[in-house]
Each structure stands twice: as structure tokens, then as C-alpha cells.
Amino acid sequence: MKRRTFLKRSLAALALAGAGSSGLSLLGKSGFATQAIAGDFSKPLPIPPLLENLDTSGKSALFAMNVQRGNVNFFPDKTTSTLGYNGNFLGPTIRVRNGQRFQIKVNNTLPQVTTLHWHGLHVPARWDGGPRQPIPAGTTWNPDFVINQEAATLWYHPHAMGLTGEQVYHGLAGLFLIEDEVSDNLDIPKNYGVDDIPLVIQDRRFFADGQFAYVQNMHDVMNGVIGNYILVNGTREPTLTVPKGQVRLRLLNGSNSSIYRIGFDDKRNFHVIASDGGFLERPVPMNNIRLSAGERAEILVDFSGESAFALISLLVEQMGSRTFEAMRIAVKGTAEVTALVQSLRKTEKIPEGEASVHRSFIMETMSMGRGRMGMGMMGRRLTINGKKMDINRIDEQVKIGSTEIWEITNRSAMMMSMPHSMHLHDVQFQILSRNGRLPALHEQGRKDTVLIMPGETVRIISRFHDYTGVYMYHCHLLEHEDDGMMGQFEVVT
Template identity: 35%
Template sequence: MNRRELLMSGSSLLAGLATSGLALPANAQGAAAQMDREDIRLPPLLDGRTSPIRLQATAGRTVFAGGAPSSTMGFNQGYLGPTVLLRRGTNTPVRIENGVDVPITLHWHGLTVPSSADGGPGTEIAPGADRDIELPVRQPAATHWYHTHVHGRTAPDVYAGLAGAVILQDDDEAGIELPRTYGVDDFVLILQDKRFDGSGRAVYEPSMMDIMHGFRGDAVLVNGQLRPIVRGPRGLVRLRLINAATSSPFDLSLESSRPLLLIGVDQGLLDAPTETGRVLLAPGERLELLIDLRQGEDRLMATSQSSMGMGGMMGGMMGGDAANAVLLTLAPDEGREAAVTSIPQRLPGSAVAIAATGARRRFVLDEGMGPINMMRGAVGASPVMTINGKPYEIDRVDFSTPVGAQEHWTIVASQMPHPFHVHGAKFQVLRNGGREPRPEERGWKDTVLVNGEAELAVSIDAETSEGLPFVFHCHILEHEDAGMMGQFTTQV
């Protein structure tokens, strides 16, 4: 089977991309229609700025969009977890308890902390066990997230809900007039797509094609809700968007075609607000947007056609025109006075590019679209995926580099786009797919959707501790679980 035949054989799966609408049985559709008028429910806040925090993995039963109860997991609740509030310059003790019947880890996606606290695959916590760590927070204000990261289980367990948001604050961000009252004008929005069975239960039963291309759902949920309403004062509101899907990117725009005002990416705020018509949010990435509700009600939309960054191929497979779907409604509340009404002219981020004068490295991401994986699929075995021809091995370290090094990495994704993520480091996108970075690819990043070749200037920031390496991998979680991951250590 050649590449084109293999891709076309998966077109029926891709045609059900998350943004195409909700596939629920008839008896649940009325309930779903009612639920899409619900106000957004934000995760509870867990303040780690001055106190230790405790996160317990918990099993739950969750109703999505009026369907039958689904088996889920979360931290301190049945689905997803609390928003953890951190502050730069603090050391936050964290106790992680495993109250579910599978092993977990707790990876702090975006935090540059020592590898023993990072929560990579080498820090498994068995059912009934716990782990104490400390988070030395030394980086700028940003929106991050946390999730389980057990090799071979990351996709199903994140899909089930073992993930949550992190808001990191600092004095520089506090000195800018921005919305920051949680749940009033500052909203955490965790995006996950779900696939439903005939009773409306969310299921995760990936086929061989799902693993090869990434598992796609029937609908995109926001904090577990279908098309919720975000109500804010008549002024500026701040949206902190986190893509916690296993593989689906979300191409976002406003229904009114008004520009989005982008103020932050993965690793923090930009140097100035940037207007853009749309933003592409790949798995693992975060974005911060400002929306002016004085301009009236609007809707945040997701578009399926360009969501994988595949250009004409995706458009052809989807049958032509892009399909829009409402993610959420943005509604002004006439009775609430806005705290912020003026757009800041400057932000505390830096636009200065680093000089990547250290080692030059090249990483080729390969999902193994060849006869060996086809034969494995025919007998019901999972595919094996690689970086530089090697599948992940927990005992292998691929390279070592000094803390503080500034390196030039080339990431190659020639078969299909892959979101590339690195632990313990951050980077600037120099070029991606032969073009200049899009607005959402500027600034400091830790995840980027690579389409062809991407050139990155990488800053190695965190220390290896307790002999545990950091990992780098594709953030299509099915690919990560299948072996598209490597490891490195750092030296002081």
C-alpha cells in the first residue's frame, strides 16, 4: 500500500473531524441542544503560591452533552483537574496521589523544572502510591498545563481526563493592565474532542488508522461542555486556551470575522498584542487571547479544513469547503462593569532572537507508513514509530547537553504534520515548512506543529536530577505512545 492509498483509506475517519459537529443518538440530541446554552464551568482554583498543593488521580462518571455517563478520570474530581496557581520565585511542594487502578505520572507541561519534578515517563506512580516533589518556579508568567505521561498510556488517560491547567504569575505581568480575575474576565478553556457510541458515551477505541493518523472525535468540548457560553463584562476578557486533545489541532477564528488579539503563546506573553484573523492551536500548545465584549456577542469557531496544516490534501479529503463549528459563545453581561477596557500597547515578552551557536541537531519523525506496520496492523498489533529511526526506549539516552546551551534543532515531519514538544527547554521558531513563523509561532514556545521542516533556536533550561532524563516527542499522543519519543540529559 502506498502513501496515497493509505491516506485515502483513512478519509472516512478524518471526515468525522472534531469540528464537524456532534454525533449523538437521537435520544440525546435534545439534551445536547439544551446543554449548549450552559454557562462555562471553570475548574476550581488550587492556590500553590503560598501553600503546598495536593493532586489525587480519581475515577469518575461524567455526562457529556446529554449522553449516557462516561467512564472518566481527573485530579481531585471526576474529570480534568483544578487550575493550579503558581508564582515566579516560589518553591511549591506538591503531593501526587494515585487513586486510580492504572499507573500515572504528573508532567508539568511548559514548566522548566528539574527532571525529577518534570513528571516524564520515568516517574511512574503505581495505583495506591504517592510521590512528593517540589516545583522551583523561575520562569515568566504564562499558561501551562499538567497531564499524565506514562509511556503507552498517555493517550487514553489524557483522553479520560487526567489533565488540568496551570496559571503562572509574576510581577512583570502584574504590572500590565490585563484581565486577571478568574471566572470573571479571565477564563481557562481546556479543549478536548470526544468520540461517542450509540448511547452518547465518550469512548476511546482507536483503530490502526486512528493510531497512524491520530484519534479524532465527533465533537470538541470546552472544559467538558458542548458549545458553552462565556459571559464577561463589557470590556476586555482574557481567554487561556489549552489544546488537551490527543491529536486534533483546532483552527480558531471569530464568527464575526473580527480579528483575534493574541497576547501570549506557550511560554508566556509576547512583546506586544498582535491582531490576526485566525490561530492554529496544535495538541499541547497554549494561546492567550483578548476579546473586546463591547463589540457585542460573538462566537469562537473551529475550522476543519486547515486544522492539520495539510493544505490541499486535507481539503480534498474533507470534500472541499472548510466546515465551521461553534466552540463557544462570547456574551457581554450588561450588569457587570469591566475592569479593563484599553488594550495595552506593550507586553513584557521579548522579541529578541537568541543566537543558537551551540550544537546542531536533526530529528526525523517517522510514523512508519510502511509494510512492517501494515503487517502489524493486520494481526492486531500496534504500530512502531520512531525519531531518527529509533523507537523510544526508557533506558536509552539519545544525547547530553549543558544547561544554558543554545542549540539549533531541525525537526523533519515529511510524511504528515507532527506537533513537536520538548521537556526541560524552550525554543523560538525560526522557520516552519519553508515559511516565516505565523503570529502564534512567535515568542517562546515548547510545542510547535511541524509541517515539512522546522528550524528551532532551543534554550536548554532545566537540570537533570536523580538520573532521570528529559524527553522530546510528537504530541499526537497516539504517536508518542507508539514510540515517537527520545531522551536527553543535561549537565550543569
């Protein structure tokens, strides 16, 4: 009987989704495979394995990883060609500690160049893994540096010039967790894969033969490649079984360009405990959270009141239109943590007065003219401050040790309003304001990626400490990035 209630709730959620602008069309775009009407949800949610530390003493972090080709059966009768780290699709979770020496041997077995970028990591420029650190086909790359950052849920993915979107889409992404004394000592769930669950959420579309439909026509470049299937940890329609009590979900929007609103079918409250760069000061109650491509959030969900047969759906609404039942959650057994933690970590707010330099950035979607439709679309351009990425040009110079305020505006002309998602390498920043107002509580912690809707202006403040060298700032909608919506800042002495 519980099951019937669940089905009703689930259908209600789908009907609600149908009220969106695109409606609940279960027919895919022509040429693309279509979403199944009734989900399967028989597969258990796979948990990415923790990457084995080759330093058995655990003193330092010593890892090896292959970038390789693979095959996955996303549909029972069809095989999809994929890419993965040490496997067919996605990669293992890398877990390190603040202060630990980190060494990894990245072996590129692909027939094309790749890179490995540590998204959100405060890292020496030469080991950043951006477009300036290519790993040519058949070669290895050997970063070696010390983790210099508080506990956080970061991730890694390729970042080679013009290839990021395609390589991520085919499966190159994984989580990168930093732990420290604070995360050790907080009374929060921390048993990886049991009550501390990583959720890499992505959408994909497929050709009828089962291959990923990663085609980049002009429409896809402008709007991003948006899929009609949701994958969680690389799996369609999985079920996660959690213990009764507090469960921590580490959410990553690992999609190429989608903006997700994530919540539950029964609209239950949860508590956000961490943003991109680590813990908030205290848990923030919400019942849905918006994450743009590249953003993360850690949430605590209380499953202590469920009956033994409860099933809860994790819903993902895509771009304000379609809602997908992304995953089901079954409750079984008893959790170690049953009470909600009250405070997490004291975080110093960087005072505005500390900033000595102010810069402004205009993220722009502009038309090069020749009519609004048809051929006119060919002339659309995505730029930052009127420029496209040029690896031989340094756009901004930042003095080491300085604090800066960056004002970022999404200026989109009528009929071409695109959201953008600004990501800075090297630093974790704080959001001072969104359209002149304080950001929501869950956006007041450390961030490395911020969604900027059409017409919005976001002001961020950051300290540029420790490392000199060249880093990227770019739109994290990967089709925008690959089209050149990216610039370089150099931290100088």
C-alpha cells in the same frame, strides 16, 4: 431580533464548515453517537476552580491533589466513566508565582500507574513527571521545587508510558498558571473566571451507551483519535458570559491529536498576547489561530461594542474539515479593562550565533511494506530519526549551559502524510524558521510545542540551563507518543 441575526450567522458558519473535505456530515462514524444538529447552549461555561493553597500565608505554594475515577453526564440520560483530579473530569487550575517554592502531594487512587507532567515548565528532571517518574497505583508523589519561569499559561497531564492518550482522554488534564511582576502590572484582564477565562478545548467521541470511544485501532493510532463532540472545560455546548470590554481567553488545545483552528463566527479580530511560554512583545492581531494538541495561546477579545443581547460563537475547526460551534459568548456588565494594551514584555531573541550544537530530527511516518492498503497499514511505523521510544536508551546528550539549534523535519511518504507536533520538556525554545522563513508573529515568542505539517522543516533554538537529567522530546499527538514517537535527551555537566 439580535438572536435571529445570531442564528443566521451561526448557520452560515456551519454551512461554511460543510465545504471542507469531509463535508458537514452530522452522522457519526458507525457505532459512535452522533452530534446533535441544534446545540443546546443552556449551560453556563464551568470555570475550573483554583486549587487551594494549603500554605495560608501564600508565601510558598503547597497543594494536594487526588487522581481519581468519576462519572459525568455528558448526555442527560447516559453516564460516562471518567477520570479527574480532585473531581470527576479535568482538574483544578494551579496558580503559582515565579520564585515561589512549589510543593504538591499527588495521590494516585487509580488501579493503574499514572504520572503528572508539568507541560511547559522548566523543572528539575526528577520532578518533570514524565515516563521516568511513575506514580504506581495507590501511592503518592511529592514534588518540591522552586518555580523558575516567567508568567505563562502551562498545563499538566499524565505521561505514563503507553497510557498518556487513554488517561488524558478520560479527563486527566488541568491548567498551570505562572504569574510574575510583569503579569501583575500589565493593564490586561486578570480577574480569573471573570475577564480572564481559561478554555480547555477538547474533542471526544462516545459509544452509544455513553462511554468514551477510546479505541485504538491502527487507523486511530496513525490519525489520532478524533472526536465528534467538542468539550470546553469539560462541557458540551456551554455559554460564557463576559463583561463589555477587553476579555482575555487562555486557550489550551487539550485534545489528544486534533489540530484546531479557533475563531469567531463573525470573523472578528482578536489580539494574541501570549504563546506557550508567556507574553509576546506586543499584541498580534489575527482572526483565527491554529493550535495543535498541547499548544496554548492567550488572546484578548474586545467585546466593548456589543449590544446587551449580543451572542458570539467560538468556532473550532478540526483538522481542516469540520467546524463546531464550541461555545457561545453572551455580553453583560462592564469590564475593568477597556483599552488594548500596547506592549507586553521585552523578550530577548536568542542569537543563532550562540548555538554551539546543531541536531536534526526526522519525524517519520513510514510503511513497512506489504501493499498500501489493508495489511500494509499494519506495518506503518511512527519514528523519530528511525527509532521508537526506549526508556533504557538516551538519544541525545546536551551540555548544561549550552545553546542548541534543532532542525525538525516532518518527512511523510505519499498517502501517509501526518502532521506532527513536537514538544520538548525542560525548555522554552524560539522558532527560528518554518520552511526557511521567519515564523508568523504569534509564533515568534517562547514555545514548547510546535506543529510541523507534512514536508515542513522547523528550526528551533534553545538554551539548556539550570538542570541536569533526562527529559523527553516527542510528538504531542498522544496516539503517536504512545506508539513510541518519543526520545530522551540528557542534560549533562
